[in-house]
Amino acid sequence: MNTGGSGTDVILIQPRYRLGRAPARRKALPLGLLTIATPLDLAGYKVRILDQRLEPDWEQILLAELKTKPVCVGVTSMTGAQIWWGLKASEVVKRNSDVPVVWGGVHPSLLPRQTLENPYVDVVVQGEGEETFFELVEALGNKKPLDKVQGIWYKEGGNIKQNPPRPFIDLNRQPPISYHLVNIWQHMMNISGRDALPIESSRGCPFNCAFCYNTSFQQRQWRALTAEQMLLRIKRVIDEYGLRGFAFSDDNFFTDPNRAHQILDGMVKQRFDIVWGKGDIRLDLLSQLDGDFLHLIERSGCLSLAIGIESGSQRIADLLRKETDISRAVPVNRRLARYRMHLQYLFLIGTPGETEADLAETVSLMLRLVDENQNAAEGVNIFVPYPGTELFDLAVQYGLPVPRKLEEWIPFSWINRRLDYPWLSVEIRKLIQMLSFCSVFLAKDREMKLFQDIHPFISFVAALYQPVARRRIQGHHYRFLPELKIAELLGFRGY
Known part of the structure; x- marks a missing residue:
């Protein structure tokens, strides 16, 4: 190891994911950066995670850190607004130092050559970074050639070079996360009103949803920690931090029901006394689970499950490659009404070929689900065409x-949603805006309390607006929406 002296060896930047002014929110744990920082930390490197979401003066901090001559600066980015913030940070680095800038994450991995064509990017880590980034830092720190580092693209002599890809890593051979590199209490998720730390037990998904980047990024491969390893990692966090809430960040936690059963059964038998949420589960699997399994999910401390239905129209669900029977949603929802778990039904609207009739079927299903189960809520997302x-x-x-x-991808953001798609008529655009905005207010009173995390006044206004939002959805009233302008003035963008 050849570090940069007494200062920081590696700076990792977590970009903001919103453009413009936005209200204070809880900030998700920078789990991607922590996974690549952990091997470096354990090897003795001094790693600084600079989170633009938490540091309003991040630019001054970055300039001060650059004076210590770090080995490199790493930037992670999804498609969308993070690119804008990532480029802003990269420009600061390149204009004030000769420190290499390394980009990684989903978007650079999907489009490495285009990312490298930007003058502020020197290297791209393609795919998982735990082993690749460690080897890259070692090579950069020791002034060695980069041609032996698997999984990177880089510039050399004015040309873009591509090294052989790195195979997927074995998650069970990776060390536990170095959570001490951040203040975890600033990154708690709100799961049904409880604080929860994001934690990963698996990666990828074997399914073929047409809208999901994982089909390219993870190549439809699902890999997981063993149940034994997962239980050890949960217990470690409990013992070290006294935490009793967890949010699974997995793309599909229940891909292997037997493994999921072992983890949940272990939580109960070892008396972890925790709560957990964001357990992503497919509708078809949920319809097949017996009562014993559902009771185990509840007894293990589950507060919420996320279920991707995506559309009330079977035609659109088939277009999305959901490979499930949408008619199962109603009986599954009724069956789960006897449990205390909150259900977050996820919908996707605005896809090419979707008609107003398809949207009407989606609205009908949404209303039926919340009316027949007091623990049900909806999350309606506007379609974003992600590369790959x-x-x-x-x-x-x-x-x-x-x-x-690279910069032309900035509008393609899940939070700052573009609506100038050529397949959307003016009327459909307005309808989609209304549904995306008003669906937030379909939740029951206890879910509405989440607005209190933003500001008491916002919470008060949200409660007053709730019945108005429901009437808008029921009657498809979308032609006059002054509340959208008000939301933008309050800092919300994306509707």
């Missing part, structure tokens, strides 16, 4: 211009 997905290719067929450089 089947629906991106379909969107291009419908007239979507293909971005030709």
Whole structure:
């Protein structure tokens, strides 16, 4: 190891994910950065995670850190607004030092060459970074050539070079996360009103949803910690931090029901006395679980499950490659009404080919689910055509211009949603905006308390607006929406 002296050896930047002014929110744990920082930390490197979401003066902090001549600066980025903030940080680095800038994460992994064509990016880590980034830092720190580092793209002599890809890592051989590199209490998630630390037990998903980047990023491969390893990691966090709440960050926690059963049974038998949430589960699997399994999920401390239905129209569900029978949603929802677990039904609207009739079916199902189960809520997302997905290719067929450089992907954000898609009429755009905005207010009173995390006044206004939102959804009243302008003035963007 050849570190940069008494200062920071590696700076890792967590970009903001919103453009413009936004109200204070809880900030998700920078889990991606922590996973690549952990091997470096254990090897003795001094790692600084600079979170733009938490540090309003991040630029001054970055400039001060650059004076210590770190080995490199790493930037993670999803498609969308994080690119803007990541480029802003990268520009600061390149204009004030000769420190290499390394990009990683989902978007650079999907489009490494285009990312490297930006003058502020020197290296791209493609795919998982735990082993790749460690080897890259070692090579940079020891002034060695980069041609032996698997899984990277880099610039050399004005050309872009691609090294052989790195195979997927074995999660069970990775060390526990170095949580001490951040203040975890600033990154608690709110799960049904309880604080919860994001934690990972698996990666990837074997399914083929047409809108999901994982089909390219994880190549439809699902890998997981063993139940024994997962239980050890949960217990470690409990013992070290006294935490009793967890939020699984897995793409699909229940992919292997037997493993999930072993983990949940272990939680009960070892008397962890915890609560947990954000357990992603498919509708078809949920319909097959017997009563004993459902009771185990509840007894293990589950507060919430996330269920991706995506559409009330079977035609659109088939277009999305959900490979499930949407009609199962109603009986499953009724069956789960006897349990205390909160259910977050996820919907996706605005896809190419979706009609007003399809949206009407979605609205009907949404209302039925919340009416028949007091613990049900909806999350309605506007479609974003992510690179590497089947629906991106379909969107291009419908007239979507293909971005030709990195910064042109900034509007393609899950939070700052663009609506200028060529397949959307003016009327459909307004309807989609209304549904995305008003669906937030379909939740029951206890879910509405989440607005208190933003500001008491926002919470008060949200409670007053709740019946108005429901009437808008029921009657498809979308032609006059002054509340959207008010929301933007309060810092909310994306509707």
